[in-house]
Amino acid sequence: xxxxxxxxxxxxxxxxxxxxxxxxxxxxxxxxxxxxxxxxxxxxxxxxxxxxxxxxxxxxxxxxxxxxxxxxxxxxxxxxxxxxxxxxxxxxxxxxxxxxxxxxxxxxxxxxxxxxxxxxxxxxxxxxxxxxxxxxxxxxxxxxxxxxxxxxxxxxxxxxxxxxxxxxxxxxxxxxxxxxxxxxxxxxxxxxxxxxxxxxxxxxxxxxxxxxxxxxxxxxxxxxxxxxxxxxxxxxxxxxxxxxxxxxxxxxxxxxxxxxxxxxxxxxxxxxxxxxxxxxxxxxxxxxxxxxxxxxxxxxxxxxxxxxxxxxxxxxxxxxxxxxxxxxxxxxxx
Amino acid sequence: xxxxxxxxxxxxxxxxxxxxxxxxxxxxxxxxxxxxxxxxxxxxxxxxxxxxxxxxxxxxxxxxxxxxxxxxxxxxxxxxxxxxxxxxxxxxxxxxxxxxxxxxxxxxxxxxxxxxxxxxxxxxxxxxxxxxxxxxxxxxxxxxxxxxxxxxxxxxxxxxxxxxxxxxxxxxxxxxxxxxxxxxxxxxxxxxxxxxxxxxxxxxxxxxxxxxxxxxxxxxxxxxxxxxxxxxxxxxxxxxxxxxxxxxxxxxxxxxxxxxxxxxxxxxxxxxxxxxxxxxxxxxxxxxxxxxxxxxxxxxxxxxxxxxxxxxxxxxxxxxxxxxxxxxxxxxxxxxxxxxxxxxxxxxxxxxxxxxxxxxxxxxxxxxxxxxxxxxxxxxxxxxxxxxxxxxxxxxxxxxxxxxx
Numbered sequence: 059x060x061x062x063x064x065x066x067x068x069x070x071x072x073x074x075x076x077x078x079x080x081x082x083x084x085x086x087x088x089x090x091x092x093x094x095x096x097x098x099x100x101x102x103x104x105x106x107x108x109x110x111x112x113x114x115x116x117x118x119x120x121x122x123x124x125x126x127x128x129x130x131x132x133x134x135x136x137x138x139x140x141x142x143x144x145x146x147x148x149x150x151x152x153x154x155x156x157x158x159x160x161x162x163x164x165x166x167x168x169x170x171x172x173x174x175x176x177x178x179x180x181x182x183x184x185x186x187x188x189x190x191x192x193x194x195x196x197x198x199x200x201x202x203x204x205x206x207x208x209x210x211x212x213x214x215x216x217x218x219x220x221x222x223x224x225x226x227x228x229x230x231x232x233x234x235x236x237x238x239x240x241x242x243x244x245x246x247x248x249x250x251x252x253x254x255x256x257x258x259x260x261x262x263x264x265x266x267x268x269x270x271x272x273x274x275x276x277x278x279x280x281x282x283x284x285x286x287x288x289x290x291x292x293x294x295x296x297x298x299x300x301x302x303x304x305x306x307x308x309x310x311x312x313x314x315x316x317x318x319x320x321x322x323x324x325x326x327x328x329x330x331x332x333x334x335x336x337x338x339x340x341x342x343x344x345x346x347x348x349x350x351x352x353x354x355x356x357x358x359x360x361x362x363x364x365x366x367x368x369x370x371x372x373x374x375x376x377x378x379x380x381x382x383x384x385x386x387x388x389x390x391x392x
Numbered sequence: 393x394x395x396x397x398x399x400x401x402x403x404x405x406x407x408x409x410x411x412x413x414x415x416x417x418x419x420x421x422x423x424x425x426x427x428x429x430x431x432x433x434x435x436x437x438x439x440x441x442x443x444x445x446x447x448x449x450x451x452x453x454x455x456x457x458x459x460x461x462x463x464x465x466x467x468x469x470x471x472x473x474x475x476x477x478x479x480x481x482x483x484x485x486x487x488x489x490x491x492x493x494x495x496x497x498x499x500x501x502x503x504x505x506x507x508x509x510x511x512x513x514x515x516x517x518x519x520x521x522x523x524x525x526x527x528x529x530x531x532x533x534x535x536x537x538x539x540x541x542x543x544x545x546x547x548x549x550x551x552x553x554x555x556x557x558x559x560x561x562x563x564x565x566x567x568x569x570x571x572x573x574x575x576x577x578x579x580x581x582x583x584x585x586x587x588x589x590x591x592x593x594x595x596x597x598x599x600x601x602x603x604x605x606x607x608x609x610x611x612x613x614x615x616x617x618x619x620x621x622x623x624x625x626x627x628x629x630x631x632x633x634x635x636x637x638x639x640x641x642x643x644x645x646x647x648x649x650x651x652x653x654x655x656x657x658x659x660x661x662x663x664x665x666x667x668x669x670x671x672x673x674x675x676x677x678x679x680x681x682x683x684x685x686x687x688x689x690x691x692x693x694x695x696x697x698x699x700x701x702x703x704x705x706x707x708x709x710x711x712x713x714x715x716x717x718x719x720x721x722x723x724x725x726x727x728x729x730x731x732x733x734x735x736x737x738x739x740x741x742x743x744x745x746x747x748x749x750x751x752x753x754x755x756x757x758x759x760x761x762x763x764x765x766x767x768x769x770x771x772x773x774x775x776x777x778x779x780x781x782x783x784x785x786x787x788x789x790x791x792x793x794x795x796x797x
Contacts, residue, residue, distance in 0.1 A: 090493035097486065192575055192604060201576045203481070203507060205514060293482045295511040300481045302440075336486070339476050358439055 073228055077221045089220040093292070094332065096220070099227040100288045102328030103234055105312040106321070107281030113319035114242060115274040116254030118171060121178030123306035124185040125279040127298075129155050129286025131189065134204045134296040135197050144209045144291040148230060151287035152280040159279020163272035182306040186298040203297025206290060227288055234281060239321060241277075250274055282309070308335070311361075315368055317377030326376045334361055418734075424498030425736035430729060431471045432456070433491035433500045435508070440478035444714070445504055448527060449474050451718025452502060454704040455726075465729045468736075473497060477504075481511035488512045492521050499524050499741050501725050502545065502718075506530050506578065509542075517541045522741050524728070525721055525771070529655070531581050534769035536746070541738075543745055543769045545721050549578060549653070551773050552677050553585025555792045556651045559675065559777060560624055561593060564649055568598045570622030572613055572637055574629050575602040582628045582653055598622050603633060610637050618646040626651045631658060635666040642670035650674040654775070659684070663780060677775035677792075680716050681755050682785060693754035720755040724762060724771065727751065759791035 080087040108122045132154045133147035142150070162181065166174050189198045198204070211222040241247050252260040253267050261267050290296050308331050316327020338360035345351050372379030424431040436449030456470040464470060473495055477484045484503070491497050499522035503509055506528045513532075516523040517539050525545040526533050529552075533544035560567050571586070573579040579602070587594050599620035601613040610633050617625060618641070625648040627637050634656035641648070650673065656662045657676040681688045688694040697719055701710055708715060729736075731744040746769065751762040760774045774793040778785035 088493060090489050093489060094486070190576075190604065192602075195575075201507065201578075202510060205510060289482065293485050293511065294514070295481055295485065297481050297507045297511070299479060299507045302480070304440075304478075335483075336490075 070232060074225075077217075077224055080218075080221065089218055092218075092220045092224045094336070096224045096227045096292055097289075098329045098332045099224075099231045100285050100292060100328075101308075101312060101332050102325045103231055103288070104282045104285035104309055105316060105327040105331075106234065106238060106324035107278045107283075107285065108309045108313050109316075109318065109320070109324045109327075110238060110250075110281060111274060111278035112313060113323075114247070114254060115250045115271065115278075116257075117166070117271060117275065118175040119178040119278075119306075120175045120310065121180070121182035121306050122278075122282045122309045123301050123303065124178070124181045125155050125159060125282040126286035126289070126305060126309075127185050127189065127301035128158055128279075129283025130290040130296050130301070131198060131286075132283070133287035133290040134206055137206055137290075138199075138204045139197070145226070147287050147291070148284055151283045155283025155286075156276040156280040159283075160272055160276035162279070163275030166275060167268055167271055179303075179306070182303050186301050189298040189301075199297075201298060203295060203300070206294045206296070208294045209291050223292055227292070230284065230288060234284065235321060235325075238281075242321075246270070311365065315365065315375055317375030320375070320377040322380075323375050323377035330376065334364055338364075420735045420737050420740075422498060422737045422739075423496040425468070428468055429471050430465065430468050430736060431473060431495060431497040432725070433488070433495065433497035434472065434474040434502060435477040435484060435487050435491075436474060436504050437479040438476040440480065442479040442505065445527070446476075447708070447712055447714040448502070448504065448718040448721075450708075451705065451715050452722045455700075455719060455722040458700065458704050459726060465726065466733060470729075477508055479505055479508060481507050484508040484511050485515070488515065492516075492519055497521075498736060499738060501525060502527050502721050504528065509533070513539060513542060520738060522738055522745070524741070524745055525724060527717075527721070529581075530577060531585075536767060536769045541742060543742075543764070543771070545724070545771055546717075547654075547677075547679055547772045547775050548585075548770055549581035550585035550588070551770065552654055552775060553582045553587075554589035555677055555775055555777070556626060556675075557586045557589025557591075558792060560596075560626075560649075560651070561590065564624055567596045567624050568620070568622045569596050569624040569626060570599045570617035570620055570648065571597060571601070571626045572610060572617060572629060572633075573600065573602045574633065575604055578655075579628050586626060603629075607633070609640075611640050613637075614640040614646070615644060617641075618644055622648055624649045624651070627656070628653050629656060631656045631661045635662045638662075638666035638670050638674065642667065652676045654678065657778075657785065659783065659785070663783075668783060671780050674780045675777055676780075676785065678778050678785065678787065679757055679760055679772055679775045680713065680720060681757060683713055683716055684711050685784060697755060716755050720753055723754050727753075757787070757791065 077087060077092055104122065104126055108119060111117050111119055129151040132151040136142035136147045136150055137144060166177060169177050188194070190201050208219055209223055209226065211217050211219060215222065249260065249265045249270055252265060253270055257267065312327030312331045315330050316325070317323025341360055368376065419427070434449060434452065436446055437443050438446040438449065453472055453474055456472040459465065460469045473491060475487045477487055488500065491500065500516065502525050503523065504527040509523070509526045509528055512523065520541055523542040525543060527545065529546050529549045531548040531550040533542055534548060560569065571583060573583050590596060599617050599622055601616050603610045603613055610629070614637050625641065627634055627650060629637060634652060638650070652674050654677050657678065663671040681694055697716070698710065700719070701708060701715060705715065728741065728745050732740050746764045746766045748762040748764045748771065753762050757776050760772065760776070762771045763773070764771050774791045776787050776791045777789050778787045
């Protein structure tokens with residue numbers, strides 16, 4: 059336990075130090091790269107939200123993009139209409155999304171497995187349309203969305219906007235992962251996992267399964283909603299088109315590829331989908347223009363091929379694969 | 393080396409003349425331009441809900457390839473970097489930041505979509521990087537005072553609305569106008585233009601009904617329009633709803649003079665589903681040569697386009713108007729870069745883009761030219777009306793313009 063703690067602390071220290079190297083390596087640690095890492099952090103938080111629900115509690119969701127959208131819009135509307143500072147929108151989005159998630163969790167109690175997946179899928183389909191609805195248009199800006207201002211660097215710190223945004227996202231992420239780790243290590247966390255592993259046994263042991271399931275749904279939605287609120291600050295623009303059904307699918311991809319039921323897996327999953335989303339197209343262009351091969355693959359084709367490869371080689375996700383590799387290496391040494 | 397007197401005089405005077413306005417004719421570069429290369433950034437929806445527009449990006453890519461093969465622009469090759477934004481605003485922000493900050497492009501060119509371009513509008517203007525000839529018709533791209541680094545290309549919806557209004561006033565006696573409008577910024581842009589065009593006669597609009605893009609039908613709206621006694625019908629709708637409205641009007645026996653916005657002027661996806669017999673006589677506005685229109689077959693620019701398509705995009709569907717659009721807008725970009733000469737700064741790119749007088753761009757309808765100025769960021773503000781006849785659009789009348797109105 060202490061060994062892994064050292065690793066985590068080391069990585070966090072590194073994450074705090076790297077942006078400060080910008081004056082030394084301006085091309086390597088550029089604003090754009092920091093922004094990209096910020097989007098990875100945001101994605102990790104969203105994937106963690108889904109992981110809490112699916113990985114640790116055994117409930118399926120194909121619609122977490124909807125909670126992400128609710129979080130983003132909560133933040134955007136607060137900033138746009140009420141001039142609430144960006145940092146204060148994070149708890150607000152968490153509360154709103156917790157309530158929405160909890161309420162959605164109530165009827166979802168009656169739904170198991172793939173039925174729940176389908177119900178959440180419907181939610182993800184409906185939310186972008188609801189955001190355009192005419193009664194809400196005054197608030198949401200309709201199809202055109204809301205243009206926001208990027209967070210400014212406070213206290214006259216000698217940082218660029220992207221450096222500051224990076225630190226802000228990083229701190230939020232650390233707090234959330236720390237919270238999740240503690241929760242999972244507590245009695246409640248074990249109850250959550252007991253429900254996942256043996257629903258009936260958990261029930262017989264006196265765990266209030268209904269309560270746990272709805273609250274987990276709420277917490278999961280809150281996590282993803284916070285990610286959405288962060289993305290609204292980072293991108294400085296929200297529109298219904300940003301929250302299509304593919305967003306939910308991406309969270310699921312991140313979850314499965316990173317590792318279901320693993321905190322590290324959530325981080326890896328977030329990094330994976332941003333990275334692949336970003337480089338898949340460069341890769342196809344490289345194949346087409348530089349290697350001269352006649353493959354005009356779309357980015358999603360590369361996405362698909364990579365996914366199949368990873369699932370085949372590392373069925374437990376990247377986190378599981380790393381763990382297996384680590385065990386093998388240790389076994390070889392011993 | 394001996395210098396003749398005449399050479400000396402000529403040299404000195406040339407030096408004086410050039411020095412006066414271009415700093416000794418030195419080469420000046422911003423990011424994205426060198427002696428051998430000009431980098432242009434682009435994103436388009438190659439995947440996602442609007443991927444049919446992806447053809448535009450492919451046409452532009454092929455176009456600059458052909459330009460490079462012919463020697464490039466003033467000796468420089470064009471490095472056209474295009475990425476897939478999937479019509480998603482956050483994706484767009486990410487990609488555009490990559491293009492501007494990592495790839496260091498000279499300018500963005502013809503990025504597509506209203507929500508996507510909105511997402512980067514402020515960023516581009518903060519960074520002072522040109523967001524040139526965007527592929528969307530919203531009127532907000534032509535506001536040089538607030539956004540001096542953003543310029544549109546096609547006629548904006550506002551302009552088109554003005555033109556319809558002028559035609560109604562000139563041709564329909566005792567006009568009583570009914571308007572069907574999609575309830576979003578695009579619809580409002582058209583409607584405001586239409587009202588501006590009517591001027592003092594806005595009272596002639598007897599009924600104005602709206603619908604949501606997600607509404608399954610517009611039947612009840614069309615019935616309301618008929619009941620208002622309107623004899624003119626202005627149809628501001630995207631293809632599906634536009635076709636439904638045309639069909640419904642015919643079904644209930646309402647026969648007004650019909651005006652249809654250019655976004656839905658597709659024969660294949662609107663007029664045919666609405667019923668060709670129901671669509672006869674509908675009026676719309678056009679600015680590019682329609683590739684299915686036989687009358688252009690023998691014009692020089694159209695022949696050049698067909699030859700270019702055969703060579704550079706073999707196998708592509710020539711009936712797809714996106715290729716015409718991509719080819720036309722690329723020609724404008726090429727001309728702008730040529731005009732920049734050796735001063736390839738972002739400021740000069742905008743300055744040249746805002747300095748066109750009656751420039752004849754290939755594939756624009758005869759009589760329509762490119763006109764811009766530091767206060768006019770709308771390159772095309774003229775359209776010609778067309779009436780649906782048989783199975784095609786039939787151009788008629790003069791080119792109409794909203795400029796000076």
